[in-house]
Amino acid sequence: MSKIGFHISAGNHRGLSEALKKCAAAGNPLPVIFSVDQNIWLDIEQHSPTTVYIFRTQRNVRGKTIGDGPGSMYAGDPIKTARDWMAEMMPVWANNKAHYYAPLNEQDPAQIEGFTWLNAFTLECLNIAEANGYQLALYAFSGGNPKDVLTPAAGRPFTRDDAWRELIPSLQRAKANGHILLLHEYGFSFGELRYSQPWLALRYRHAYRHLAQHNADARLVISEASANAGFGMMDTAQWLNDVKWYDSEIMKDGVVIGCCLYQLGGDENFVKMVPQLADYISQTPTRPETEQADPVVAGPDLDADGQPASDEFIFLTSTGVAPTPTPGPVPTPEPGPTPPTPTPTPEPGPIPTPTPDPVPSPPEPAPTPTLTHPISAGPLDFNVTVARVRKDPDRPGQIIVTFQIDATGGSGEYQYACEGVALSGATRDRPSTKSGAIVETYKVTSIDGQTVVKKFFFAARDFPNAT
Known part of the structure; x- marks a missing residue:
């Protein structure tokens, strides 16, 4: 069946119940719904009981905004931070039934040490969740993350594979105990998702080939997905065609539960597209499991022109x-085409000369014997x-x-x-x-x-x- 689902936030959700009913009645229910502080469990339970439901809150039980992650992220003790953060969220979770709960949103570390911290934090969150009967939906990294950070503002350079390697213990635990991983994929400035592959769209495939080697390939939901940075930034027919292309790709990967189109509600509300999406989802047949790769299709990753593209x-x-x-040096205003000839240039500074004469000013320019x-x-x-x-x-x-x-x-x-x-x-x-x-x-x-x-x-x- 289609792997297209919805990301839902506050706003107009007109047609949601009808879409759930229509798709379920056709035998092709929505695979997944992700909501931010929207309690729609009853709709799912009544109209589409096989739909996976993920809940995230941005407020504690007193109504105070707590945001997308704890304030001591990457700075405080990860164990204490996890305990304090779970204590803020679990009372809200208790009032909002779901299959999975997302403790974080787009908390992308800028240094490799941040991923080490995040792994320890997550392991403690898993301890607490399992002790209280909750299944977690982990990480929810933003589009294009984790990524190669080859010139960090501080710390040592690292690659996306280095980042995932730090998270292997928590993802092994997640896979073993039935938790899942969340990622976000957008087209951003590429426009359509199809043109952003494999750097943004389908980026998860690279990660999962690595994670599978360590038995850390937990089930995956793309909890935010869209062309551009959400619905409403291109022609609706073009957007819908891109959704169908993306669906045709993620249906190839057995590890993917589904994706959540961004979004039903909010400023990017695709409410007017709900009937068309319901038509498409209800009419899209199930792809047999034997036709889905485990966990994802083999590489190499290809760009929109069908060319291998494994780099960043x-x-x-x-x-x-x-x-x-x-930050960095401002580009020179007119570098000009400079052929690689042995003519010296004053830009790099005084050219070494074989004379030992300690004259403070540089000698008259002269051809150097070598530029090696x-x-x-x-x-x-x-x-x-x-x-x-x-x-x-x-x-x-x-x-x-x-x-x-x-x-x-x-x-x-x-x-x-x-x-x-x-x-x-x-x-x-x-x-x-x-x-x-x-x-x-x-x-x-x-x-x-x-x-x-x-x-x-x-x-x-x-x-x-x-x-």
Whole structure:
């Protein structure tokens, strides 16, 4: 059957009961519903008793807002924090019957030590939950998380596999005792979920191939899922078609209970789509278990063009201007195409000279005998931005996008490549359409031996107007 379910928060839920009844009567009930402080147990019990129901609260029993996680997250003692946090939530859970309860929402650690802390916290939450008869829905990491953090603000770099490795004890316990894992998947700036695979959509597959090796592959619910960052940001027919594509993929993976479309209620309310969703879910036949992979389909993960894509990527939040979301040196305003010749440049600082004369000022520039070991200005890094968009004179209705590569650090002299093809300088012209997205891998090499490779995403709708 379809693995499409609903994420529900405060707001207009018109048509929910009818949808539950229709799908259940057709033999294809909604697989899962996730609610935030909405007590809909009676609807599920009456109309769709096989639907899995997950509950999360943002308030304690006194009505005080407690948010998505404890205030001492990653700072306090994990055992004490777990006990205090469970004591806040369980009285609310007692008044809201559900199959599973979610103690956290999108508490994504920025350092590997945070995942170690989170594992200890979760193990104690599991101890308390099991002693009180509750099943937990764990973690609920935000879209794209855990992720590679190769340049953390503090602590050591780590990969997403390193992060999952820290959580293996709690996920082994979860699988053994019937708890589940939650993750979120959105299209974000890719738009449709299908274009964000495998970096955002279907990202869980990479994680589960790793977790399965350690018997830590607990059942999974994608408790928030949508194109963009929720319903209402694209044409409804386009959104619904993307939902159907996503469903066709997650139905291949036996570990997935279902996904919860974001959302019924709130600012992203898809209430007007409930009848169409009910039609689709009720008419979508069950896929036999023998046709579902255990736990997920084999790799490699493919992008929307069917090409292997196992590496991470970089989000660009703006185009046409130098990006500012992450700290670091401001890109140089005009790096220019600098061929790798032996001509020295004053940028990295004084060039060593064989003379021992301790003259305080640098000597007159002169050709150096070799550039195999030039002075480095620090770790190499770079960014890519959209410098210009112009109309393609040879293809009516199409555009040419000029990308600018801004490198810092290293020797000050760089070689550039895109998708394995060497570039003559720090700019690249790329024919494109006015819709969809461009995802490309860039490589910058400094002549001091440093090399950095990054994948960048560019959404066509974010391009500046063509000139």
